[in-house]
Amino acid sequence: MTPNPSSPPTALPPEVIHLGGKDTVTGSCHLLRISGLHILVDCGLVQGSDTAAPMESWPVKPSRVDFVILTHAHIDHMGRIPELVRRGFRGEILCSHPTRLLMQPMLRDALSFSDLERNEAERLLSTIDDLSWGFEYNESFHLKKGARFRLGRAGHILGSSFVKIEDGSGWSVIFSGDLGARDTPILPDPDKADGCDLLVLESTYGDRLHEDRRERTKRLGEVLERCLSDGGKVFIPAFSLGRTQELLYELDRLSLDRKLGIGTRIPVCIDSPLGIEVTGIYSQCREFWDREAKEILHRGDDPLNFEELYAVVRFRDHLELLHMDGPVVIIAGSGMCTGGRIVNHLKAGLEDARNDILFVGYQAAGTPGRDLVRYGRRPGGYVELEGERFPIKARVHVLEGYSAHADQAGLVEWARSMDGNPEIRLVHGEKRAREGLRRALSANG
Numbered sequence: 001m002t003p004n005p006s007s008p009p010t011a012l013p014p015e016v017i018h019l020g021g022k023d024t025v026t027g028s029c030h031l032l033r034i035s036g037l038h039i040l041v042d043c044g045l046v047q048g049s050d051t052a053a054p055m056e057s058w059p060v061k062p063s064r065v066d067f068v069i070l071t072h073a074h075i076d077h078m079g080r081i082p083e084l085v086r087r088g089f090r091g092e093i094l095c096s097h098p099t100r101l102l103m104q105p106m107l108r109d110a111l112s113f114s115d116l117e118r119n120e121a122e123r124l125l126s127t128i129d130d131l132s133w134g135f136e137y138n139e140s141f142h143l144k145k146g147a148r149f150r151l152g153r154a155g156h157i158l159g160s161s162f163v164k165i166e167d168g169s170g171w172s173v174i175f176s177g178d179l180g181a182r183d184t185p186i187l188p189d190p191d192k193a194d195g196c197d198l199l200v201l202e203s204t205y206g207d208r209l210h211e212d213r214r215e216r217t218k219r220l221g222e223v224l225e226r227c228l229s230d231g232g233k234v235f236i237p238a239f240s241l242g243r244t245q246e247l248l249y250e251l252d253r254l255s256l257d258r259k260l261g262i263g264t265r266i267p268v269c270i271d272s273p274l275g276i277e278v279t280g281i282y283s284q285c286r287e288f289w290d291r292e293a294k295e296i297l298h299r300g301d302d303p304l305n306f307e308e309l310y311a312v313v314r315f316r317d318h319l320e321l322l323h324m325d326g327p328v329v330i331i332a333g334s335g336m337c338t339g340g341r342i343v344n345h346l347k348a349g350l351e352d353a354r355n356d357i358l359f360v361g362y363q364a365a366g367t368p369g370r371d372l373v374r375y376g377r378r379p380g381g382y383v384e385l386e387g388e389r390f391p392i393k394a395r396v397h398v399l400e401g402y403s404a405h406a407d408q409a410g411l412v413e414w415a416r417s418m419d420g421n422p423e424i425r426l427v428h429g430e431k432r433a434r435e436g437l438r439r440a441l442s443a444n445g
């Protein structure tokens with residue numbers, strides 16, 4: 001007797017297979033087999049020295065995947081969507097409304113570094129757009145075969161979500177995605193998650209406690225005041241999605257201090273076409289802002305805009321900015337100085353002692369950003385940029401308190417606030433972080 005190939009294998013118990021991002025911070029991708037469906041939660045690209053399994057080795061063919069549910073629009077969570085579609089995926093891509101808006105510019109930017117022709121890339125992006133659907137938070141939606149899903153606010157970047165998926169029998173799993181730190185500017189804190197049978201929890205900062213965030217804007221103002229007092233330029237390397245908008249929000253607060261002059265006498269430039277496009281989407285999605293940001297807007301102040309803020313889109317204007325005199329604050333990507341316009345600014349400005357570089361984010365090992373932090377404050381320090389050595393005469397500063405991820409206390413508190421006692425699986429963190437978080441979770445029952 002031959003088995004009927006169309007008989008649904010619904011009798012199989014639910015299963016979660018981690019295809020990426022299990023022991024690493026990048027390349028998040030989890031396969032959920034539930035009610036005879038194949039659901040991917042995230043489909044991220046690896047970065048730096050992390051490695052990912054080739055799609056050929058996956059236990060499911062891309063063409064057999066029914067749904068991809070995206071937690072947010074960072075490339076390490078959705079950067080492999082183009083590859084998935086090229087390999088035959090024709091299911092549905094489900095995410096929050098803002099994530100759907102952010103996907104296109106983020107993927108377009110990522111594809112510009114691939115070997116795809118421009119019109120090929122555009123066709124692929126348009127296919128992806130056709131397959132994508134935006135959803136409300138905290139409403140349950142039907143998938144297929146009795147399975148349902150629901151998104152909750154994760155407070156990490158605009159549109160970020162954790163996702164709960166349940167089968168027809170009531171078994172459920174929650175994927176935390178990247179969970180944000182409390183008091184992230186612009187965004188509400190993460191929603192409380194209700195109960196589930198299995199929790200797949202990120203652990204990026206599972207072994208760390210963050211610096212106090214409350215005084216952050218004030219400290220940013222103090223550092224900038226010192227940096228700008230000699231008329232030099234301040235370079236702030238920043239990711240286009242998330243960090244750039246947080247900085248704009250804080251600079252808008254600082255621009256109210258006329259004595260300081262930042263954003264009024266002293267111009268601020270976002271030298272990043274992607275950062276500018278993403279900021280536009282943040283502005284468009286006001287209903288997803290937190291109360292503080294909405295109140296500022298209500299008082300007549302756009303919290304992502306101020307008097308002397310300039311959007312540098314054209315490359316020609318970027319070149320002009322390279323040779324402009326200070327004082328000026330320049331925000332540009334990439335956040336770790338591995339590429340993008342910030343590299344040109346560093347090449348042009350590193351040897352001028354009046355200039356300053358201000359880091360507001362994590363710098364991974366092996367990146368120019370990490371070398372600048374390490375060697376920038378030593379006499380004779382240099383950094384290698386695109387194969388060329390540059391002595392560091394500009395001053396280097398690291399501002400603490402910036403993190404887009406919840407720390408150990410935040411993760412434990414979020415997991416504890418859930419109903420019941422789910423099985424917990426830790427992902428998205430290096431070994432030490434996972435072990436630190438595991439201990440903290442068991443100490444807290």
Ligand SMILES: [Zn+2]
Binds near residue numbers: 072074077156178
């Ligand atoms: Zn993220």
